[in-house]
Amino acid sequence: MKAPPLLPLWTIATPIVAWLLFAGTLLGLPKAFLVLVVAGLIGSVLSAVHHAEVVAYRVGEPFGTLVLAVAVTVIEVALIVSLMLAGGPETTALARDTVFAAVMIILTGMVGLCLLVGGARFREQSFGLHGVSASLATLAAIVVLTLVLPNYTVSSPGPAFTGGQLAFIAVVSLILYGTFVFAQTVRHRDYFLPVEAPDNEAAHAEAPSNKVAALSGLLLIACLTVVVLLAKALGPSIEAGVAAIGAPAALVGVIIAGVVLFPEGLAALRAARADRLQTSLNLALGSALASIGLTIPAVAIVSLATGWKLTLGIDIKSTVLLLLALFVTAISLGTGRTTVLQGTVLVVIFATYLFTTIVP
Numbered sequence: 001m002k003a004p005p006l007l008p009l010w011t012i013a014t015p016i017v018a019w020l021l022f023a024g025t026l027l028g029l030p031k032a033f034l035v036l037v038v039a040g041l042i043g044s045v046l047s048a049v050h051h052a053e054v055v056a057y058r059v060g061e062p063f064g065t066l067v068l069a070v071a072v073t074v075i076e077v078a079l080i081v082s083l084m085l086a087g088g089p090e091t092t093a094l095a096r097d098t099v100f101a102a103v104m105i106i107l108t109g110m111v112g113l114c115l116l117v118g119g120a121r122f123r124e125q126s127f128g129l130h131g132v133s134a135s136l137a138t139l140a141a142i143v144v145l146t147l148v149l150p151n152y153t154v155s156s157p158g159p160a161f162t163g164g165q166l167a168f169i170a171v172v173s174l175i176l177y178g179t180f181v182f183a184q185t186v187r188h189r190d191y192f193l194p195v196e197a198p199d200n201e202a203a204h205a206e207a208p209s210n211k212v213a214a215l216s217g218l219l220l221i222a223c224l225t226v227v228v229l230l231a232k233a234l235g236p237s238i239e240a241g242v243a244a245i246g247a248p249a250a251l252v253g254v255i256i257a258g259v260v261l262f263p264e265g266l267a268a269l270r271a272a273r274a275d276r277l278q279t280s281l282n283l284a285l286g287s288a289l290a291s292i293g294l295t296i297p298a299v300a301i302v303s304l305a306t307g308w309k310l311t312l313g314i315d316i317k318s319t320v321l322l323l324l325a326l327f328v329t330a331i332s333l334g335t336g337r338t339t340v341l342q343g344t345v346l347v348v349i350f351a352t353y354l355f356t357t358i359v360p
Contacts, residue, residue, distance in 0.1 A: 053270075096312050
């Protein structure tokens with residue numbers, strides 16, 4: 001059967017093969033099989049990016065970037081919740097570590113690389129300042145309220161909220177994220193549209209049919225789901241590798257978060273290379289907002305239902321890096337135009353974050 005237009009055969013076959021590889025991991029096959037698992041994971045990521053772009057062309061901006069961000073985040077939340085329920089009270093810091101890693105990877109790594117690559121290719125790129133400012137303001141509020149504030153409340157010992165405080169913060173996070181999505185897609189949609197349409201083939205490409213877009217949507221969900229499952233299957237090997245080099249256990253969370261965010265990162269990077277920086281920033285900042293705005297309420301429900309104490313506050317070193325990332329990102333994106341300089345600064349902060357994670 002011939003693949004539909006805009007859907008190369010490999011993008012349909014890859015998720016099928018990846019699901020078969022995941023089934024193989026459940027059979028306890030030898031470690032050499034993990035090489036195929038890694039190949040299946042990379043192929044699924046590339047396929048997911050292709051299907052996300054097909055859906056994005058069909059629904060248009062900013063809905064297209066929202067599709068990938070929310071889809072990845074929902075699967076990420078499901079993975080965190082399942083690991084918490086399976087691991088018990090010992091995993092109460094898992095959500096904090098994952099969310100913090102995701103925010104740092106997106107703010108400094110993903111955004112930094114997009115600005116660096118786009119600036120190197122086009123010297124200077126522009127974007128809508130209103131949409132980016134709204135994204136950063138919302139993100140800063142949610143991040144500080146959920147990851148920094150717990151260190152300074154006194155009703156509960158340690159970097160944690162009481163049950164009432166946790167419920168309040170969960171509701172606040174949902175309100176902030178829901179209001180952002182409403183502004184992005186309805187009330188102020190024009191804030192998130194490209195300032196100028198780029199003069200390239202992608203900008204003038206014919207939109208796929210509803211049938212092709214629906215098929216890509218289903219394949220996108222299949223690809224993202226199997227990416228998370230394969231990443232989880234590789235978890236023990238990653239932990240063993242991290243332990244073998246003597247690195248802290250926190251590096252495992254960074255690696256897994258990086259794998260989960262890889263489809264979004266690759267899609268954002270491709271948009272920046274095509275001189276669609278607004279799309280790139282919509283995807284990156286929207287992913288960070290979805291990651292924290294949906295994860296915290298979900299794990300709060302688990303914590304309140306099970307009675308487990310949820311550790312949310314990050315340590316002093318992490319707080320300094322987080323505030324630095326928010327501050328520099330806000331300044332870098334504060335003029336509506338970017339060059340390689342802003343990208344370089346953010347990438348250096350990202351490298352510092354990775355280095356201090358390995359060598360605390």
